[in-house]
Amino acid sequence: MRDARRAFPVVFLGLLALVPVVAHLTGEPYYLTVFSRIMVFGLAALGLNLILGFGGLVSFGHALYLGIGAYAVGILSAHGVTSGFAHLGAALAVGAVAALLIGLVCLRTSGMAFIMITLAFAQMFYFLAVGLRQYGGDDGLSIPARSAFGPLALQDATVLYYVIFALLAATLYVLHRVVHARFGMVLQGCRENERRMIALGFPTLRYKLAAYVASALICVLAGVLLANLTQYASPAYMQWVVSGDLIVMILFGGMGTLLGPVVGAAAIIAIEDVLTAFRLGLPWGIDQVVNAHWMAILGALIIVVVLTLKQGLYGWLVHRAARAG
Amino acid sequence: MTPLVVAGLQKRFGGLAATDGLDLTVAGGELHAVIGPNGAGKTTLINQLSGEIRPDAGRIEFQGVDITHAPAHRRSLIGISRSYQITSVLRGFTALQNVAMAVQAHAGHSFGFWSPAARDRALTGPAAAALEQVGLAHRAQARADELAHGEQRQLELAMALATRPRLLLLDEPMAGMSQREAENIVALLAALKGRYSILLVEHDMDAVFALADRITVLVYGRAIACGTTDEIRASPQVREAYLGDEEAEA
Structure with a gap:
């Protein structure tokens, strides 16, 4: 079990690292885009899972932070600021202030109230973005060029891919340290029994708030990357559906582990991609039915995975590997 | 200075x-038992002392400091530790991790983001010692929700002790225990007696009369009697209100 848990992240990241090579060899640059997208959403799900899986705080509004990251790039670019450091700095600063204030309010509640209030904040920002007429309103705004990080040429899809990859791997490692350190143990303790943690002497609010802000900032970073990947900032990134997608990715992959949400993001996006482009030439127009109703099929799959695999897809994979080995 | 007034x-x-106009003191090193029928307000009293609920009126002093309005976590940090009547542990954590959390709570802030807590001797050392103290060392690596009921009660005690408290608030530590487990806890409390100030709420009268220095009898939130074990045993008021029933049943 322990060996499988150690080997899997290495194998998984190793495969991700090879994607550009395969894409170039097969002459299918499309894979680069899909897997960049998988890693961006994997990063966001990883960030959300810090508070959801390890802190027991179900935020239904983390798309908000994706949006803050994307709009920081979009709005600054619209004003001719192309520096990536400015984009990232502004995104993280605005994200930190927003998360601090929103977290302070939301964390006064728990359970269902927490879910609803986080959703409410995300919706507020969604309509704020829709109302930004000068930045495209409903339609969002396109970003003429990717963030300029000195010699790093993000304009090249392969370079962008490896930047996203490096940030994902680094975040995985840092969070691996964090969840096992004193801070992470307090966070997990709050998930298990917060009342007991307070009685033991922990002022739990400040730890939950710190985790909430960290989790938000990882999503902000994912938002900056998403804007660079799509060269677009849209209110759609902040829709409640996106917050829901992140939660589904976490549940699908398994919330007890760090890598689970990333595996979940990969599975969900890959399945979506396969189903919408389904062309097997099956009789009776089955292909078209699958293309049109892919959501129903994905939904059924999610139900099966969540009901049958308690640890999610990743937990199941590790468990199987451990038994086989 | 009197620990608790x-x-x-x-x-x-x-x-x-x-709780109805209650006066009570726990002297240094004293084991003060609170007994009373169900609904007498014993757990409510403990909850007010630990800070989980706020009194409507009155005053709580701990070592001369007014803590009536201090939040629960601060009371723990200044040396008031409690156990729960209904076992309240971190169910997904191992026994050792549970106690290590108690140690960590009193080891400064927890904004440590890098070193693994599981390999931190400053946490696991005292935690293992507390488990040893309550006789649970052999179960250190078992998950709390896999422990037997009696073992979970022992774990509660270990967590309370690991914070190096000056005042222990024990809410029915023997509830639901087998005869043998209860005897172990009585032996443990007897060993702790004198080293800590203890407020003990307990239904097991044999244990209470064997351990207590003083006993307060609570009925409908009022202290109808307070005295040594002999005084309580001899009090006609107490016999009528409470003990009489017990002895008649026995």
Whole structure:
């Protein structure tokens, strides 16, 4: 079990690292885009899972932070600021202030109230973005060029891919340290029994708030990357559906582990991609039915995975590997 | 300085007075038992002392400091530690991790983001010692929700002890235990007696009379008697209100 848990992240990241090579060899640059997208959403799900899986705080509004990251790039670019450091700095600063204030309010509640209030904040920002007429309103705004990080040429899809990859791997490692350190143990303790943690002497609010802000900032970073990947900032990134997608990715992959949400993001996006482009030439127009109703099929799959695999897809994979080995 | 002084404590839930003008002291090193029928307000008293609920009126002093309005976590940090009547542990953590959390709570801030807590001797050392103290060392690596009921009660005690408290608030530490497990806890409390100030709420009268220095009898939130074990045993008021029933049953 322990060996499988150690080997899997290495194998998984190793495969991700090879994607550009395969894409170039097969002459299918499309894979680069899909897997960049998988890693961006994997990063966001990883960030959300810090508070959801390890802190027991179900935020239904983390798309908000994706949006803050994307709009920081979009709005600054619209004003001719192309520096990536400015984009990232502004995104993280605005994200930190927003998360601090929103977290302070939301964390006064728990359970269902927490879910609803986080959703409410995300919706507020969604309509704020829709109302930004000068930045495209409903339609969002396109970003003429990717963030300029000195010699790093993000304009090249392969370079962008490896930047996203490096940030994902680094975040995985840092969070691996964090969840096992004193801070992470307090966070997990709050998930298990917060009342007991307070009685033991922990002022739990400040730890939950710190985790909430960290989790938000990882999503902000994912938002900056998403804007660079799509060269677009849209209110759609902040829709409640996106917050829901992140939660589904976490549940699908398994919330007890760090890598689970990333595996979940990969599975969900890959399945979506396969189903919408389904062309097997099956009789009776089955292909078209699958293309049109892919959501129903994905939904059924999610139900099966969540009901049958308690640890999610990743937990199941590790468990199987451990038994086989 | 007297560790605990409670004066004129009041707590009402709607029309019901759970604590009704209660005065009580726990002296240094004293084991003070609180007994009373169900609904007498014993757990409500502990909850007010630990800070989980606020009294409507009255005053709580701990070592000369007014803590009536201090939040629960601060009370723990200045040396008031409690156990729960209904086992309240971190169910997904191992026994050792549970106690290590108690140690960590009192080891400065927890904004440590890098070193693994599981390999931190400053946490696991005292935690293992506390498990040893309550006789649970052999179960250190078992998950809390896999422990037997009696073992979970022992774990509660280990967590309370690991914070190096000056005042222990024990809410029915023997509830639901087998005869043998209860005897172990009585032996443990007897060993702790004198080293800590202890407020013990307990239904097991044999244990209470064997351990207590003083006993307060609580009925409908009021202290109807307070004295040594002999005084309580001899009090006609207590016999009528409470002990009489027990002895008649026995």
